Amino acid sequence: MIIERVEFENFGPYYGKQVVELGHGEQPLIVIHGENMSGKTSFLNAVRWGLYGYAKDRSGAQMSLRKLVNEDAYLEGQRRVAVRLHIRTDDGESVVLRRQCQARVGVPEAVEDSDYDHVLSVEVGGNVLPQSQFDDIVNTILPEGISRFFLFDGELLNEYEELVREGGAVAARRVKQSIELILGVPAATRGRDDVHTLREEADRRYRREARKDAAASEAADMLESYVAEQEGRLRDRERLGVQHEQTEGELRALETELKRYDALRADAGLLEGLRNAQQELGERRSQLLADRRNHVAKLWRDALAPRLRHELERLERDRSGIEVAITDLSYAEHRLADLTAALSEATCKTCGQPMQEEAMARIRADLAETARRTESLRVTADVNRMQELSGTIKHLRDIAPAGVEEAIAQIERELGSVKLQEYKNEQKANLLVDRLKNVDPEAIVEYERKRNALLRHVAAMENDLASLDRRIAEGEANIADLRRKLREKDLPALRTLKSEIEILEQLERLFDRAIQLLIEELRAEVERQATDIFHRLTTDTTYSGLRINDMYGLTILDRDNREVAVRSAGAEQVVALSLIGALNRLAVKKGPVIMDTPFGRLDTKHRANILRFVPTLAEQVVLLVHGGELNRERDLAEVADRIDEEYVIEHPTSSRSILAPLKEVVA
Amino acid sequence: MTDEISDVVTVGVSEATSASLDELQELGHIGERSDGYRLGIAVALSFGRVPRPQARKGRTTMLSVSGLDPDGAIKAAIREIYPEAADWPYRAAEDLAEQGVEIIRDHMEGEDLSFAELMSQLRSANAVEGSVATSAEAMLHEGIPGD
Numbered sequence: 001m002i003i004e005r006v007e008f009e010n011f012g013p014y015y016g017k018q019v020v021e022l023g024h025g026e027q028p029l030i031v032i033h034g035e036n037m038s039g040k041t042s043f044l045n046a047v048r049w050g051l052y053g054y055a056k057d058r059s060g061a062q063m064s065l066r067k068l069v070n071e072d073a074y075l076e077g078q079r080r081v082a083v084r085l086h087i088r089t090d091d092g093e094s095v096v097l098r099r100q101c102q103a104r105v106g107v108p109e110a111v112e113d114s115d116y117d118h119v120l121s122v123e124v125g126g127n128v129l130p131q132s133q134f135d136d137i138v139n140t141i142l143p144e145g146i147s148r149f150f151l152f153d154g155e156l157l158n159e160y161e162e163l164v165r166e167g168g169a170v171a172a173r174r175v176k177q178s179i180e181l182i183l184g185v186p187a188a189t190r191g192r193d194d195v196h197t198l199r200e201e202a203d204r205r206y207r208r209e210a211r212k213d214a215a216a217s218e219a220a221d222m223l224e225s226y227v228a229e230q231e232g233r234l235r236d237r238e239r240l241g242v243q244h245e246q247t248e249g250e251l252r253a254l255e256t257e258l259k260r261y262d263a264l265r266a267d268a269g270l271l272e273g274l275r276n277a278q279q280e281l282g283e284r285r286s287q288l289l290a291d292r293r294n295h296v297a298k299l300w301r302d303a304l305a306p307r308l309r310h311e312l313e314r315l316e317r318d319r320s321g322i323e324v325a326i327t328d329l330s331y332a333e334h335r336l337a338d339l340t341a342a343l344s345e346a347t348c349k350t351c352g353q354p355m356q357e358e359a360m361a362r363i364r365a366d367l368a369e370t371a372r373r374t375e376s377l378r379v380t381a382d383v384n385r386m387q388e389l390s391g392t393i394k395h396l397r398d399i400a401p402a403g404v405e406e407a408i409a410q411i412e413r414e415l416g417s418v419k420l421q422e423y424k425n426e427q428k429a430n431l432l433v434d435r436l437k438n439v440d441p442e443a444i445v446e447y448e449r450k451r452n453a454l455l456r457h458v459a460a461m462e463n464d465l466a467s468l469d470r471r472i473a474e475g476e477a478n479i480a481d482l483r484r485k486l487r488e489k490d491l492p493a494l495r496t497l498k499s500e501i502e503i504l505e506q507l508e509r510l511f512d513r514a515i516q517l518l519i520e521e522l523r524a525e526v527e528r529q530a531t532d533i534f535h536r537l538t539t540d541t542t543y544s545g546l547r548i549n550d551m552y553g554l555t556i557l558d559r560d561n562r563e564v565a566v567r568s569a570g571a572e573q574v575v576a577l578s579l580i581g582a583l584n585r586l587a588v589k590k591g592p593v594i595m596d597t598p599f600g601r602l603d604t605k606h607r608a609n610i611l612r613f614v615p616t617l618a619e620q621v622v623l624l625v626h627g628g629e630l631n632r633e634r635d636l637a638e639v640a641d642r643i644d645e646e647y648v649i650e651h652p653t654s655s656r657s658i659l660a661p662l663k664e665v666v667a
Numbered sequence: 668m669t670d671e672i673s674d675v676v677t678v679g680v681s682e683a684t685s686a687s688l689d690e691l692q693e694l695g696h697i698g699e700r701s702d703g704y705r706l707g708i709a710v711a712l713s714f715g716r717v718p719r720p721q722a723r724k725g726r727t728t729m730l731s732v733s734g735l736d737p738d739g740a741i742k743a744a745i746r747e748i749y750p751e752a753a754d755w756p757y758r759a760a761e762d763l764a765e766q767g768v769e770i771i772r773d774h775m776e777g778e779d780l781s782f783a784e785l786m787s788q789l790r791s792a793n794a795v796e797g798s799v800a801t802s803a804e805a806m807l808h809e810g811i812p813g814d
Contacts, residue, residue, distance in 0.1 A: 286695075293698040296706065296782060303709035303786065304744055306793035311748055395743040409783035 001141050002620040003047065003592050005086040009100075010073040011049075012042030013657035020659050022592075022622065023644035025088070028615045030622040032659070033632065034649030039657035040624035041153065043649075044596045048151050050083035050099050052144045053118075056153075065101050065116045071655040079103035079110050089141055090590060096123040097134065142591040146182040149583050150591045150618075154573065154598035172551045179552045183522045184588035185515070192511035199504035203227075203483070206497050216489045223482045230475040237468050244461045251454045254447055261444045264436060271432040274425045281422050285415065292411045298402035305401040312396050319389040325380035332374040339367040522586065523548055529582035530554060530575075536613055537574045539605040546578060554579055569601045577610065584618050592620035599629035611635060615642040672720045674755040678735055679726030680704070684765050687772040696780045701730055707767030708741060708760050713789050716766045718745070718752055718759030729764075732757045 006020045020043075022030050034040045045055035045063070055063045066074075069081045082100035089095060098121040103110035110116060120131040129137070142150060180186065207227070210220035343363050346355050355363075487498055531545035534556075544561055546554045554575050556564040577598075584593065598614075599607045607630070614621050623630075630636070636643065646662040680688070684707075688700040697703040729735075735757070736742055745756040745763070752759040774785050 289695040292782070293695065293702070296697055297699070297702040299782060299786075300702075300705040300709035301740070303706060303713055303789060305713075306790050307713040307715070307748065308744060310793060315747070392747050396747055399740040399744055405783070405786050408786075412781055412783045 001087055001089045001591055003085055003087055005084075006043075006046060006050070007084040007086075008046045008050075009080065009082040010070040010078055011046045011081055011083060012068060012070065013037075013039040013651070013655055014042065014046075014659070015070045015072050015656050018659055020647065021645060021661075022620065025619055025644075027642050027644035028617075028619060028621050029639060029643045030620065030645045030647075031636065031643055032622065032624045032647045032649065033627070033630075033662070034624065034657075035626050035651065037654070038626075038649040038651040039659075040626065040649065041596050042657075043622075043624060043659070044151055044153070044594050046083050047085065047594055048147070050085045050097060051138050051142065052147065053099060064111075065113045066111050068101075069103075069110075072653075073655075087141060093125050094123075095137060095141060096121075097138065098122075142589065143181060145178045146587070146589065146591075148178060149182060149580050149587075151594045152580075153596045154600055176551050179526075179583065180519065180522075182583050182587045182589065183526070185519060185522065187588075188511070188515045188518055192508060192515060195504055195508045195511055199501060199508055202497060202501045202504055206486075206494060206501060209494050209497065210486055210489075210491060213489075213491050213493070216486055216491055219482060219486045219489070223479065223486060226475065226479050226482060230472065230479060233468060233472050233475055237465070237472060240461060240465055240468065244458065244465060247454055247458050247461060251451065251458060254451045254454065258444075258447055258451060261439070261447065264439050265444070267432045267435050268439075271429055271436065274429045274432070278422060278425050278429070281418050281425070285418050285422070288411050288415050288418065292408055292415075295402075295404035295408045295411070298404050299408065301399065301402040302405045304399060308396050308399060312393060315389050315393050315396070319386055319393065322380065322382060322386040322389070325377050326383065326386070329374065329377035329381040332370055332377055336367065336370050336374055339363055339370060343367060523550075523552065525586060526552065526579070526582045527554075529585050530578040533581040533613065534574065534578040537578060537606065537609045538571075539603075539609065546575065552579070570603065570606060573601050574606060574610075577613075581613070581617055590619060592622065593618040594622040594624070596624045597626065597629060598623060599625065602629075607635065608638070611639055615639060672755045672758065675732070675757050675761065677728045677731050678704075678757055678761040678764065680729040680761075681726050681765055684768045685727070685729075687768050691771070691780070694778050694780070696782075701735065703768060703771065704729060704764045705735065705741070707764040707769075707771060709767065710770050710785070710789065711763035711767035712744060712748060714767075714770060714792055716763060716770075718749060718762045720752070720755055720758050720762070726761070726765075729761075735760065 002025045003022050004024060005022060007017065008014055009017045032040065032043060045068075049055045049068065055068055057063050057067075065081065069079060073079075080100065080102040082098065084096065084098040087095040087097065098119075100119045101116040102119070103116055107115045120134040122129045122131065122134045122137050124137065138144070204227075207220050207224050210216040211224070213220075342349070342355075343360065346360065347353070348355055348359075491498075527546060527548040530548070534543070534546050542559050543564070544557045544559050547557055547563065548554055556571065556575065558564055580593075584590070593614075595614075599610065602610065611630075614623065647659045648662050650658045650660050652658075685700075688697070688703045691697045691703050692700055697706075732742075741760055742756040745759050746753045749759060771780070771785065774780060774788075
């Protein structure tokens with residue numbers, strides 16, 4: 001079967017009505033891209049809820065109807081959620097399933113599931129069937145018991161392995177039953193059960209007839225009472241089995257709830273850690289501010305420094321000018337005296353001859369110029385001003401910088417880091433506080449108390465069941481013994497009936513043996529197919545294959561056929577996918593595979609291997625992927641020709657996701 | 668003009684500057700109000716702000732001049748930078764503090780204040796040789812806007 005179209009209304013983050021065409025099976029792959037929180041899991045849940053009436057959150061717990069109804073729609077008064085699935089069966093028949101839940105009129109806040117009315121409708125080949133047939137139709141096309149192998153969260157792919165290993169005998173048995181259901185074993189077991197019923201019926205008739213015979217009546221009476229006792233034990237066994245299963249169900253639900261609280265308890269621990277870190281950062285910030293305040297008290301001296309440096313440079317220039325002027329003045333005064341003497345003597349100092357008039361004129365001109373210059377220099381060469389400037393320069397130099405600027409800069413850099421860290425911590429803490437705001441610590445204690453009580457109850461029931469099973473086995477042996485003795489009496493009137501019983505007994509044993517062989521063959525076939533797929537998916541060439549156990553748990557074998565004890569989360573996912581692939585190959589009922597976040601735990605090579613493999617997994621494979629696990633251009637190119645439809649989840653707000661078709665083809 | 672101005676023995680603070688100093692102290696940027704006051708004077712001086720001797724109206728007493736300037740460094744700096752204010756250095760200091768605290772206050776971003784950033788701007792303002800001094804001198808000689 002394939003799902004041709006999904007229509008949903010107000011489902012989770014999808015506001016209003018949305019229609020998603022999933023192709024007509026021309027190509028197997030449908031790829032839906034969406035970032036975290038955009039609505040990928042909600043798409044998977046819409047299909048699951050449409051078929052089976054429940055949706056699961058990431059912890060595997062069932063979600064309430066209130067959580068399924070789109071928040072915006074609910075606030076606007078459209079308190080309704082609906083899903084319609086258009087399915088084409090393997091016989092080409094069209095099946096339309098619709099499930100709707102609407103809040104009851106008059107309920108102010110529709111919080112409980114009981115606050116909603118359920119409406120189901122089913123159409124087969126265009127004919128509307130009574131809604132009572134909804135579950136039968138679903139059971140025919142994709143029974144819930146096998147849905148875990150078709151609709152699954154990639155992150156939880158190893159769930160079945162955990163169930164087999166850690167979920168206890170009942171959980172492991174349930175997985176085994178699901179697997180045998182998908183492989184078609186129940187068709188054989190139903191045959192055996194029918195023969196068993198016929199044999200018991202013949203046995204009853206034989207006992208009834210035997211009691212009429214004087215030679216056998218005593219033994220027949222005794223056998224009758226044994227059988228009656230045994231039937232009582234079997235009824236007790238069935239009743240206790242049902243109770244046990246119910247209690248285990250309650251226990252599982254409680255443990256799921258406690259798992260949720262485990263995450264919340266971890267959140268509370270993180271929050272506490274963040275608060276301690278914030279306190280330490282706050283103390284560090286206070287210390288840094290105190291240190292900075294101490295430096296800031298002296299910073300005014302550093303703040304003055306640039307301006308004072310300017311002033312000092314100016315003053316030093318002025319003083320230097322005066323110093324030069326004083327030197328120049330001294331020279332000019334000497335020159336003036338020399339020129340005046342030369343003029344008054346009018347004789348050349350070198351040759352002792354009287355000076356010519358031309359030379360005298362030159363000296364006079366020089367004297368006039370030197371006198372003018374001397375006068376000018378006397379104004380500039382102000383010794384008092386120079387002393388004054390020296391005093392000022394000394395004063396300004398005394399105002400020494402405190403040298404705290406660099407220390408302040410360093411403190412401020414650290415303050416910046418501290419504040420950034422405080423901001424980041426605050427953001428994280430706000431998220432955690434938000435997650436923890438509705439948690440009642442008393443509820444956790446109460447859940448733990450209930451779990452412990454249930455654990456004791458389950459253990460007591462398992463003891464009772466074991467004891468009952470022993471008594472049933474003893475009873476069965478006694479009955480068989482007595483039945484044998486009774487038949488040895490060779491009552492002529494009962495010879496035909498005796499033959500009938502013997503034939504039925506042989507037939508029952510034959511069925512048992514056939515079923516056993518069938519299961520063994522199927523298990524071996526699952527192991528072969530899973531190993532074949534595993535080799536295609538794994539990148540590790542040192543593995544020789546997989547080994548399957550009685551409960552369909554798979555173990556990786558190394559090249560010496562020794563079991564590999566430890567395996568990574570990625571390996572778990574590859575093994576689980578190998579099993580799913582094998583079951584899909586061997587399934588008597590084929591369905592579409594919808595995988596949410598299938599590549600989350602995988603490295604590049606495993607992702608490429610799995611991407612090449614998934615188109616062969618089923619007739620229709622819907623992949624719900626995010627950008628972090630799959631790069632559209634790079635990763636999808638190789639399987640581009642196997643893609644039928646491609647969508648992207650646009651996510652403008654948390655309650656307005658839109659599934660939009662991606663038109664362009666991946667190159 | 669300067670001959671008629673006498674100096675002060677205590678420095679004052681306007682209501683607005685007092686509020687800014689309180690805020691700086693409450694936010695932990697300064698230990699004492701006088702630290703901010705002193706830094707204000709230095710910042711105004713380095714940014715080339717010119718003291719306005721008349722602008723004392725409405726100011727309340729802040730602290731004594733000996734408390735403000737125990738080693739006379741502020742007085743020396745003002746006297747040398749503004750020779751016109753040589754006879755009233757603390758009156759000048761008071762007005763420079765008003766202007767400088769306002770600069771510091773304006774430098775705040777929300778409740779944050781980076782003194783390193785302030786110092787960097789201050790150095791930039793003095794990087795062009797003589798720019799601050801020249802503009803300040805020009806203002807002093809040409810008259811003070813707003814007086």
